[in-house]
Amino acid sequence: MVTRQEDFSKWYIQTIQQADLMDYSPVRGCMIFKPNSFEIWEKIQEEFNRRFKEEGIRNAYFPMLIPENFFTKEKDHIEGFAPELPWVTEAAGEKLEERLALRPTSETVIGSAFSEWIQSYRDLPMEINQWANVFRWEKKTLPFLRTSEFLWQEGHTAHASAEEALARTMKMLKVYQEVVEDLLAVPVHAGEKTPSERFAGAENTFSIEAMMQDGKAVQAGTSHYMGTKFAQAFDIRFLNTENEHVHAFTTSWGVSTRLIGAMIMTHGDDKGLVLPPKVAAQQVVFVPVGPWQKNPEIMDKIHELDQALKAQGIRTIIDDSDNSPGYKFNEWELRGVPLRIEVGPRDLKNEQAMMKARDAEDKVALAFPDFVAGVQAELNTMQTRLLEKARQMNQANYYTNINTLDELVAHIESKRAAGQVPGWVLAGWDGTEESEAKIKELTGFTTRNIPFAGQVEEKATCIVTGKPAKHTVWLARAY
Incomplete structure (x- = not known):
């Protein structure tokens, strides 16, 4: 396997394939999310959903197909996305009267709906989020980071004043920073995009940017203040407290599955993935060692310890395959599982298990009475350690x-x-x-x-x- 120093991009591709995260689709620029990566995305979704609901933001879903005339209503928006749009021109063997775009983002279709739903200041703020797939026909692709179809969340809100809309824009940027740093242990820099880097049609775009181990940046999330541009284009008006019809102020904000790629590029090493415990699908893998097939007490103890961890909400897996211990160690290190627990005859005799953190060199002994507390402590410590290590890497560069x-x-x-x-x-x-x-x-x-x-x-x-x-x-x- 190539090292990061030899060829970082090749290391990345080899790592995500050997860790069984993805496969290539027959369609150019698209990819298949295998369970090992999709479960990471589910953890990301869970945390963002929790934060959104705390903010009073509810989930909805809008159609994937967007009429062409919707894009012509906001000039900057269509010019920004035109080169990347795939179009549906025929259905059921007949030419369509109007082309339909596969959504690159949903400001237009949601703006149209908002114009129907918002009539009075009493309808505001209107704040929704959707989890969806979007399409941007990329010429140069890289799995997770840049593909022609990807998964994301996109929040869209409408407000009675510019101050409220800008406050929502900035609050969501803060939520993004907190979740990415806390859940994925990826440090980011928040700031405002330059005019040439703004989202098409936005008055202001704000972003969180993350540094990868090769020194390159990944735009990890964006939050856009639209002002009244989309409200004017889609006639999102409301009757205010002065009995006047005025345009609403809107925002949009999103993160995508590129967060998975950013996490891998931030923490991975030459052995493979290094997953932060909070987002890992399996946080602990049990590996029996020694002549465990001839000693049923080893597996009995592993099952006992496994159930004790599961009772505390810790995600575990037991590798009782007939592969050699060395093979198992390498395989689970490649997949990035945060903690490996070994139990063998000597460990039973000493009433302990051996614990190895994915990002640490040495094993440590955990006495059985202290086992659950020791695992919990190490998961928390590793999460903090990964964030601090990434911050130190950034500072050095x-x-x-x-x-x-x-x-x-x-x-x-x-x-x-x-x-x-x-x-x-x-x-x-x-x-x-x-x-x-x-x-x-x-x-x-x-x-x-x-x-x-x-x-x-x-x-x-x-x-x-x-x-x-x-x-x-x-x-x-x-x-």
Whole structure:
């Protein structure tokens, strides 16, 4: 198996295939989510659903097919998605009178529904979420991170005022950051996207950005403030308290299955996956060792310990296959199960089990009376340890002392020559698209986001022009 240092992209593909997470679809750019990955997605769904419901946001579902005329109502939106749209033009052997798009996102169809459902200020705020598949016909794909069909959640809300809508936009960005960091142990940077990176049709787009082990960035979630653009396009109006018909202010926000890819690229090692305990489908695997087939007391004890963990809500699996212990160890390490528990004749005699954390080198002994508490403690410790390790990796790959484009080019070249990652660069930007485009043209780096005030040291001059900086931005190559 290739190592991360040798070829990170190839390591990633080998890892997700050997861990039995996915398979390729017969349709170009699409993939099959196998149970090992879909169960991770279910854990992500569960946590987000819990947080959404705490916010009073309810789930709904809208059709996949969207009439072409819906896209023509918001000019920026159709221009932003036109190159990626797959169209249905024929059904039941007959040409359709109007083309139907496979949804790239649902602002249009939900906006149309909102225009019917919202009549009065009493109907506001209207806040819904849907879990769905979407289609964007990607030319270059990478499983989980960028595919032509992917799974996501998309929240859509309408409000009586700009202040309420912007507050919802920012609150959902905060929810995204908290869940991604707490559940997946992936540290992220929150900030505002530059105008060229905004969602098509939005007034403002905010994002959380994550650094992978190869130094590239993954946009892990976005939250959009739409103002009244979509409300005007789809006539979402309401009678306010002054008895006036006015347009609502809308938002949309989403995360997708690319979170799975980001988690793998953040924590994986040369042995395979490393799954954070909170999101792992199986948190503990039991492996009998020694001549256990001839000693039924070993399996009796394993079943007893297994039931004790299950009673505490810990997700477990017992590997009683006839494969060798070494094979089993390698297989479960490849699949990233957080804890491995070994029980053999010597362990029975010593009234203990041996515990090995996926991200640790050594085994530790757990006395049977302390077994459940010890496992619970290690799962919690490992979750925290993975987040802290990722933060340390990020910190080692931040560069804040690069102030000119020549310095940036030299930095990238020197890091690559040394077999190191160029990481992320904090830079000043004069706010022009010309400077942003120049950075991308010469380095392949793009603006990831503009950090919120107080998060980073502000840069005084633009990295391209040397003129006073209007914003401080994170620059990086991105997936």
